[in-house]
Amino acid sequence: MTLTENLFENLRMELRRGCLTLAVLAQLKQEHYGYTLRKALAGRGMEIDESTLYPLLRRLEAQGLLTSEWREEEKRNKRFYRLSSDGVEIFTRLLGEWNAINTAIGNLL
Amino acid sequence: MELLDRYLEAIKKHLPWKRQDDIVAELRVNLEAQLDDKETELGRELSDAEKEAWLKQIGSPIQVAARYQPQQYLIGPLLFPTYSYILRLVLSWVTVIYLIASVATIAAQGSGVEAFAGLSLVYVALRLPWIWLINAAITTFIFAAVERVGARYPSKVYPLQPVTAPWSPLDLEPVGTGDGDWAKPWSFAKALAEVIFGYVFFAWLLLVPHYPYLMFGPGAWYLASLPYKLAQAWWPFYWWVVVVNGFELAWKTVDFARRGAWQKRKVWRTWAMHTLSLIPLGILLAAPGQALFLPKTAAAHDAALAQANKGLHTALIIALAVVVLQLLWNAGKMGVEAYRKRVAA
Numbered sequence: 485m486t487l488t489e490n491l492f493e494n495l496r497m498e499l500r501r502g503c504l505t506l507a508v509l510a511q512l513k514q515e516h517y518g519y520t521l522r523k524a525l526a527g528r529g530m531e532i533d534e535s536t537l538y539p540l541l542r543r544l545e546a547q548g549l550l551t552s553e554w555r556e557e558e559k560r561n562k563r564f565y566r567l568s569s570d571g572v573e574i575f576t577r578l579l580g581e582w583n584a585i586n587t588a589i590g591n592l593l
Numbered sequence: 594m595e596l597l598d599r600y601l602e603a604i605k606k607h608l609p610w611k612r613q614d615d616i617v618a619e620l621r622v623n624l625e626a627q628l629d630d631k632e633t634e635l636g637r638e639l640s641d642a643e644k645e646a647w648l649k650q651i652g653s654p655i656q657v658a659a660r661y662q663p664q665q666y667l668i669g670p671l672l673f674p675t676y677s678y679i680l681r682l683v684l685s686w687v688t689v690i691y692l693i694a695s696v697a698t699i700a701a702q703g704s705g706v707e708a709f710a711g712l713s714l715v716y717v718a719l720r721l722p723w724i725w726l727i728n729a730a731i732t733t734f735i736f737a738a739v740e741r742v743g744a745r746y747p748s749k750v751y752p753l754q755p756v757t758a759p760w761s762p763l764d765l766e767p768v769g770t771g772d773g774d775w776a777k778p779w780s781f782a783k784a785l786a787e788v789i790f791g792y793v794f795f796a797w798l799l800l801v802p803h804y805p806y807l808m809f810g811p812g813a814w815y816l817a818s819l820p821y822k823l824a825q826a827w828w829p830f831y832w833w834v835v836v837v838n839g840f841e842l843a844w845k846t847v848d849f850a851r852r853g854a855w856q857k858r859k860v861w862r863t864w865a866m867h868t869l870s871l872i873p874l875g876i877l878l879a880a881p882g883q884a885l886f887l888p889k890t891a892a893a894h895d896a897a898l899a900q901a902n903k904g905l906h907t908a909l910i911i912a913l914a915v916v917v918l919q920l921l922w923n924a925g926k927m928g929v930e931a932y933r934k935r936v937a938a
Contacts, residue, residue: 518623523630535652538623539660542616546663560626563619 509575517562607658667737676736791842826880833873
């Protein structure tokens with residue numbers, strides 16, 4: 485990887501990092517377990533690696549933004565996640581921030 | 594499934610032990626569902642080679658497990674500026690305290706000039722990096738512990754604010770007056786005053802041996818009545834002071850006479866004078882028997898005089914150490930500044 489490609493990759497990762505949280509919170513207005521969440525996000529153009537998404541769900545839950553429960557579905561025990569009440573509030577505020585940044589960037593470009 | 598089982602087992606070994614079963618169970622169901630999807634899409638079971646490629650694409654067990662670790666760094670970005678500030682303070686103070694303590698210890702042990710300038714000094718210098726290392730390690734350990742407690746109990750620990758020295762924009766140094774800024778223009782009045790006062794001081798210096806009251810005032814007559822006299826070492830000391838001052842004065846005069854040269858502060862002149870000032874100090878330290886004051890008559894041993902000579906000798910050693918440290922400090926600062934300018938260019 486050249487220096488420019490490396491720099492671009494680092495900046496791209498930085499740019500994506502915050503967006504991923506927002507995307508996950510947005511998708512978890514409906515209940516999902518890890519794999520279906522990943523598929524749903526990918527279906528809307530937001531591909532996330534397994535090794536990024538699953539630990540992110542744990543972190544968001546530890547921060548109180550998500551709730552989870554183990555439940556059987558299709559003869560398999562799965563851990564389902566959804567937004568908590570704090571998560572809804574934080575998501576609404578983050579969305580406002582996202583829209584403001586989006587507008588500002590749109591004005592700049 | 595055997596390959597997936599082995600993969601999950603390998604991940605488990607690197608997970609936080611309290612949550613490893615829960616995480617592995619969740620990972621298993623997600624990966625199995627993904628595998629099912631892949632096999633449904635293909636209409637057959639994945640071969641071992643395909644499974645291997647798939648798991649390799651997810652990542653090595655250590656990498657996957659690492660993402661579940663609550664903390665990936667020793668000191669986080671919020672605490673780091675405070676850590677960096679405190680570390681610099683600790684290392685600076687430790688250096689000062691260590692050097693003062695070392696010099697005082699050497700002086701108290703009654704070591705002569707040779708011992709001070711030789712093995713003792715080398716020993717002190719060699720130990721300094723270890724002192725830095727130990728203190729840096731202790732500081733880092735404390736901050737890492739604070740960071741860890743903060744990350745583990747976020748609701749119980751008051752969020753740490755970055756610590757910096759109290760400051761106000763009004764207290765900041767005016768532009769161009771910093772120690773390292775030798776390019777600051779020198780005003781004509783300052784340059785003229787420097788030369789005039791330089792000559793006045795030089796004249797005073799030359800007259801002092803003939804008229805001691807110019808230095809001591811009325812105390813000169815009292816000193817003359819004491820049963821002590823200056824040792825021979827004071828004369829070479831005095832003449833070296835004269836030479837150094839004369840040299841500096843000549844340099845200043847030439848600079849002043851050269852068109853525009855007085856506008857620039859002379860870093861090399863300051864350096865040269867600082868270095869030359871070590872010679873008179875060295876002459877006094879090398880005085881025979883460390884005696885700078887002698888009895889006027891060859892009387893019996895004077896305990897008070899011996900004590901005074903010893904005290905003066907110790908003070909000179911400390912002065913020499915301070916001057917050398919100051920030189921090294923300035924050399925370091927100049928080196929850093931030169932490097933910074935070269936990199937910026």
